[in-house]
Amino acid sequence: MRVYLDVYFILNLILNLFLMGITGLLRGKRSSISRIAVSACLAAVLSTAIYAVSFLIHRQIFLLSLLTVYGMVWFGFRELDRRERRTDLLVLLIVAFVTGGLLNALHAIGALVGSSPRYSIWFILLGLLGIGIAFCVLARELQGAYKRCQTTVQAVLCHEGREYVLRVLFDTGNGLVSPYTGEKVAVLSADFASGLSLDRTQNPVYIPYHSIGGSGILPVYRIDSVTFAGRTPIVHLPVAISDELGGEQEIQMIY
Numbered sequence: 001m002r003v004y005l006d007v008y009f010i011l012n013l014i015l016n017l018f019l020m021g022i023t024g025l026l027r028g029k030r031s032s033i034s035r036i037a038v039s040a041c042l043a044a045v046l047s048t049a050i051y052a053v054s055f056l057i058h059r060q061i062f063l064l065s066l067l068t069v070y071g072m073v074w075f076g077f078r079e080l081d082r083r084e085r086r087t088d089l090l091v092l093l094i095v096a097f098v099t100g101g102l103l104n105a106l107h108a109i110g111a112l113v114g115s116s117p118r119y120s121i122w123f124i125l126l127g128l129l130g131i132g133i134a135f136c137v138l139a140r141e142l143q144g145a146y147k148r149c150q151t152t153v154q155a156v157l158c159h160e161g162r163e164y165v166l167r168v169l170f171d172t173g174n175g176l177v178s179p180y181t182g183e184k185v186a187v188l189s190a191d192f193a194s195g196l197s198l199d200r201t202q203n204p205v206y207i208p209y210h211s212i213g214g215s216g217i218l219p220v221y222r223i224d225s226v227t228f229a230g231r232t233p234i235v236h237l238p239v240a241i242s243d244e245l246g247g248e249q250e251i252q253m254i255y
Contacts, residue, residue: 009048015096016040020076023092026137029077039076043068069093098133153229155253159196160224166192166252168228178207178220178238185220185238187254189245196223198241207240218242228255 017040024031046068050061073079073088155168176185185207204219218240227233245251 005048005052008051009044012044012047013040016043016072019092019096020072022095023073023088024077026091026095027077027088029079029088031077035078036076039072042075043072046071152251155229156227157223157253158225158227158233159198160201164192164195167250168226168253168255169251170255176207176209176240178205180205180207181238183238184255185240186226187218187242187245188223188239189252190241190243192245192252193221193239193241198223204241205238209240226253 017037020036020040023029024036047065050064050068069092070085070089073092074085077085077088079085079088151170153168153170155166157164157166176187177183178185198221199219202221204221206217207220208217209215220238220240222236222238225233225235226237239253245254
């Protein structure tokens with residue numbers, strides 16, 4: 001059978017990009033597209049070179065191919081931890097097995113037991129099933145990533161028997177913590193807080209804050225509860241009142 005090396009290289013490149021993309025999503029890796037593309041291209045070049053060398057035995061081809069894939073994962077994800085690299089490699093091999101290698105594995109098993117080629121249609125169906133499962137997992141991961149990217153959500157604030165709807169920004173850099181209780185403190189717009197009349201029923205507790213824009217102290221009150229979209233209510237949440245929020249801004253709270 002004649003095999004054209006340029007076609008073999010292109011197919012390897014496409015497969016490497018596919019496997020690296022799914023592995024990166026499943027493992028939550030952060031890497032540039034150009035770096036992943038370069039690693040996939042280098043691995044495709046090495047795989048083509050290994051295939052072109054005809055005097056290698058199967059064991060040598062297997063070891064060289066495994067080292068090539070390991071190098072692709074290492075260079076593509078820039079992972080320094082060896083355990084993480086091994087896990088990345090294992091996930092990539094599992095994805096490769098489920099999405100395509102299962103077909104070859106079943107075909108090889110069938111050849112060993114002497115099954116008839118007429119049963120190859122079942123191998124194809126199982127291979128398609130594996131690809132479908134992989135894409136379902138990928139779609140679920142993409143949905144989860146999309147939800148994590150939705151940093152602005154709608155919330156319902158309850159205080160003294162009344163409900164208020166507001167927009168909340170989830171800020172991972174908000175490190176405002178009460179030095180007295182160790183609780184995380186949300187930041188509430190002063191305009192919005194004026195409608196709650198917090199200062200009429202509570203005495204404020206002042207806590208310091210430090211940010212790029214400056215530093216100072218903020219008054220902190222407690223609200224009865226706040227419920228973020230799709231989450232359980234948080235009761236007696238401490239909120240710091242800030243004049244920097246509100247007005248023409250869409251955000252009334254930072255959490």
